[in-house]
Amino acid sequence: MIERPRGTRDLDPDEMETRRKIEQNLRDLSTSFGYREILTPTFEHTELFTKKSGPDIVNELYHFEDKGGRDIALRPEFTASVIRAYNEGMRELPKPLKLFYFGPSFRYERPQSGRYREFWQFGTELIGPDTARADAENIALAYNCVKNIRLDEFELRVSNLKILDQFLQENDIDIEKRQDIYHKIDKEELEEVSEEYSLGSKLLDFLNMELDEMSNILKDPEPVEYLKEVLDLLEYYGLDEKHLKVDIGTVRGLDYYKGVVFEIDADNLGAEKQILGGGDYNLGDIFGIDISSKGFAMGFDRSILALENEGKLPELDEMDCYIIPIGEESFEYSYEILRELRSKNVITDIDLMGRGVGKALGYADKNDFKYALLVGGNEVEDKSVTIKDMHSGDQKTIGKDEFVREVDEKWN
């Protein structure tokens, strides 16, 4: 038997309906923030990702040589593609340029709960302004994405990488080591870092300080003041304080992040709890352009798992009408009703198997139809329809035109 590849999923109709609803919610929200959707190719030259993230990234990539001998990779994320697309065809567009995207990404990872080899990302890029207000707008949209899909148990951690940079610099740690240090902090190996770089308790103490305290002990408090400015601006967006935490230990693993960064965790997810990550980065270098870009990527699949754990998945739509023709002599009239209802966008299906009324009703019940329409000889004769309300079990016979009018008024 051929099975689906490891780390992939088949999404059934219930799951797809749920996902489409949440996806629509995110599209509408981002659109209301003035962002517009773009789509980039599913595969790119592998070099785009190795240039951005270093050669080690190939271990995480699905990549192959195509028939023309090119090294091609399925995208592991969208950011590099969006900046490539910007450089290739959108440079002339007025700034700020606000973009969002939605689609599958591919990573060769060890699959586990909330970690797949094919997963979906919803994300944004705000290209142009390198201002505290742009950082605030970026964070506010990320927060609202999570809030708007009705997730309630989450924490948004915000930092400015330049604060840690400043601290390390003032403690005579070579900026070259930053990458190693951030990587370890990301893995919560604070003690290892302190030991390796002879920092004693300094790093831990620093991370536990309030921003004002940090400002006082740093020789150059500018990065702290910048973060404070962003936090002040966030007040304009009415974010609920209970979700917000300043955590200078929030570092994004990769090289190209440079300023404000943030992550959102869903508390109920266990180990793979990060549902969103983003910040301020510099990717223009890859293309030799100087352009500010701030964005985030939301793990769509993990967000849905978190929603499910909170019991907050959107309700599935009910089907409307299931027509059960009784005998072939009622086909013509049954199909007339079918056509009429479908033309009014009423979700209408008809029995295709010629099953007995009992079995056909059983099918209508299992598939969540609101009404079963029984159409036999009498109905054909009177141009009526017998309606069984599948919730109450009530049954009544009314004129067809009256029923169509009723349904039309109720649903449209």
Ligand code: ATP
């Ligand atoms: P993690 O540390 O969990 O691997 P990451 O830092 O690699 O995450 P990003 O590259 O920032 O993640 O991607 C943004 C979001 O995409 C993550 O916050 C997460 O929700 C989601 N994500 C990343 N990798 C996977 C995966 N393999 N399966 C499902 N979702 C993922």
Ligand code: MG
């Ligand atoms: Mg990862």
